[in-house]
Amino acid sequence: MPRLGNKGNGFADVEFGLFEDGIVFDHLSGKTHYFYREENRIEKAKDLLRDSAGNDRVSFGKPRSNVSQEDFCERVEEAKNYIxxxxxFQVVLSKRYKIPFKGSLLQFYRALRRINPSPYMYYLKFGDREIxxxxxxxxxxxxxxxxESFPIAGTRPFTGDxxxxxxxxxxxxxxxxxxxxxxxxxxxxxxxxxRVCEYGTVKVPEFMRVQGYSHVQHIVSRVTGQLRxxxxxxDLFRAVFPAGTVSGAPKVRAMEIIDELEPTARGPYAGAVGYFSANGSADFAITIRTLCAQDGYCYLQSGAGIVADSVPDREWIESERKTATLFTAMDQAQEEDS
Incomplete structure (x- = not known):
């Protein structure tokens, strides 16, 4: 698919690192492991860890949305016209918050781990860019x-009751x-x-169960197959990216409509975070419930799947619920610094 409109977001389309060594903390065992391919740099790694200990304070300014509720609802109606x-059949429309911040996002990450433990937790830093x-x-x-893949679609609030x-x-x-x-x-x-699995091997071993998270609950399923x-x-990544749950169906036309209706490029949102391993394995999460930061600003984005009978105001509310966890983590990160 050719590049669509040049709306700019400051983030690279693709960013990977090739790591010759690394430090792995196993949260289940509580143990830390160091691995390397050729050069053992354990002493340098220890120095880096000591040097990284410092001020983790963070503060956030007032969030500003790139679209009002009225404009979002109008775009939902436009999407329904295309449908x-x-x-x-479906298109996922999103909105973005831009928030000024100062300090280290490690405190935000710690708060997020505590209030919204999820299958994929990540703090990535590429120079002045953080995810x-x-x-x-x-x-x-x-x-x-x-x-395997793990499609999620369908949302309701998740409460303390x-x-x-x-x-x-x-x-x-x-x-x-x-x-x-x-x-x-x-x-x-x-x-x-x-597209990449042996004929007849694609199965759905888990279908339409409800999974609860900190602020929302979703219908989830699991799809598996045996690769050719x-x-x-x-090949697997190319076959599944981007996920239909954050773009729509059919994907290419849905992405064209998204490019037309959304005011800013998505950047890392709705992309993927993960790894390709030297042993041939791979594991990627969809970049949702995620904060992206650059040049003193952080960005939160969330969307809703629009179908023929969507009610615009309800889709706005759904998108708001999906960012609630991130705003709560921001508040807690700041409270811990005060």
């Missing part, structure tokens, strides 16, 4: 010849719109894996 015309997130959603994973949570989960599973949207995205994931003999981890 009604047969261009797409901090707690993503619940796998884009794709490869171990040996096995591949277990009875209320059960009622909301039951309501979610009975919502025809949410069910139809989820089934469509599971089918899209099956199709993506089918000549398929690599790079």
């Amino acid at each position: 009604g015309s047969g261009d797409v 901090v997130g707690s993503s619940p959603e796998m884009l794709a994973r490869k171990i040996g010849r096995s591949a 277990s009875a209320r949570n059960k009622a909301l989960a039951a309501e979610l599973l009975q919502d025809e719109k949410e069910r139809a949207e989820h089934v469509m995205l599971v089918d899209l994931s099956r199709n993506d894996l089918g 003999k000549n398929a690599t981890s790079f």
Whole structure:
């Protein structure tokens, strides 16, 4: 797909590192491991750790959205017009908050780990660019010849009341719109894996269960398959990226509509964070529930899947719920510094 509009976001399209050694902290065992390929630099690594200990204070300014609720709802209606015309079945529209900040985002990461532990937690620093997130959603994973993805679609609040949570989960599973949207995205994931997997091996071992997180609960499924003999981890990534759950269906037309309707380029949001290993394995999360920072500003972004019977105000509320965890982590990170 050719590059679309040049809206600019300051982030590279792709950024990887080739690491000859590293320090791994195992949260289950509480042990720290050092690995290297050729040169053992353990003493230098210890020095780096000592030098990194310092002031982790952080403060955040007033958030500013790149779109008002009224404008967002108008764009939902425009997306529904495209759906009604047969261009797409679904398109995911997002909005972004821009927030000035000062200090270290490590304190924010610590708060995020505590209040929203997720399958994928990450703090990445590339020079003056930082990406901090707690993503619940796998884009794709490869171990040996096995591949899998973990589509998430369908949202309700997750509260401190277990009875209320059960009622909301039951309501979610009975919502025809949410069910139809989820089934469509599971089918899209099956199709993506089918492009690189052996015929007949793509399965859905987990289908439409509700998973709770700190502020929201989602319908989730798991799609698996066995890769063809000549398929690599790079082939798998190319087949599934970007995820249909953050773009829409069909993907290419949905991305064209997103480029038309969203006022700013997404940058890292809705992309992927993960790794390709030298042993052929790979594991990537979708970059959601994530803060991206550069030049004294951080950015939070969230979206909602628009379908034919979407209610614009409800889609706005859903997108707001998805950033609630990040704003809570900001507040806690600042309180710990005071």
